[in-house]
Amino acid sequence: QKEVEQDPGPLSVPEGAIVSLNCTYSNSAFQYFMWYRQYSRKGPELLMYTYSSGNKEDGRFTAQVDKSSKYISLFIRDSQPSDSATYLCAMSVGGANSKLTFGKGITLSVRP
Amino acid sequence: DGGITQSPKYLFRKEGQNVTLSCEQNLNHDAMYWYRQDPGQGLRLIYYSQIVNDFQKGDIAEGYSVSREKKESFPLTVTSAQKNPTAFYLCASETGGTDTQYFGPGTRLTVL
Secondary structure (H helix, E strand, C coil), X not given: CCCEEECCCCXXXXXXXXXXXXXXXXXXXXXXXXXXXXXXXXXCEEEEEEECCEXXXXXXXXXXXXXXXXXXXXXXXXXXXXXCEEEEEEEECCCCXXXXXXXXXXXXXXXX | CXXXXXXXXXXXXXXXXXXXXXXXXXXXXXXXXXXXXXCCCEEEEEEEEEECCEEEECCCXXXXXXXXXXXXXXXXXXXXCCCCCXXXXXXXXXXXXXXXXXXXXXXEEEEC
């Protein structure tokens, strides 16, 4: 079992839809969770950052962490064509020499 | 304007040649990272450096080398020993203790 699994996609939705992107993980020591957005031929940009379990909201984006189920989600409300990108989940244990473990990414297309 | 710069954006190399990718940051971050991104494989860690004059191998270091002589700079050399160097290379830096990495725009290397 890979350490981080992400739905492979691609995913296509109409404009205005609610999008749910998910990752599961196997390492129960992970406690820092991130979502990155990557536009085509660009570097990833940090979208959301959460520590431990719970929800975090930023505008149309909500990140959710369920450590008991080893499951994280990113919800996008009122999706826009500008949200079309690849979304990568990432997580880490934290502490000295901690490194990020990334999901493979899912490509989202929002149709006008 | 703070950020991470990578150059060049596109790089073409003949087989058997070494090539060096540049990464510079003015964010005053201690840690810097090099990743390789291939379609469908997510981000794979090549090398990382937590402090000047020190660096560690990541998951796929074979055929690559790095140096960290200055805090701001972390160049990556792709040597002729790297069997399949055509990929998108991403540099990142991190503010201490948060595992929050910020990425540069990437360099696309193509071996002819």
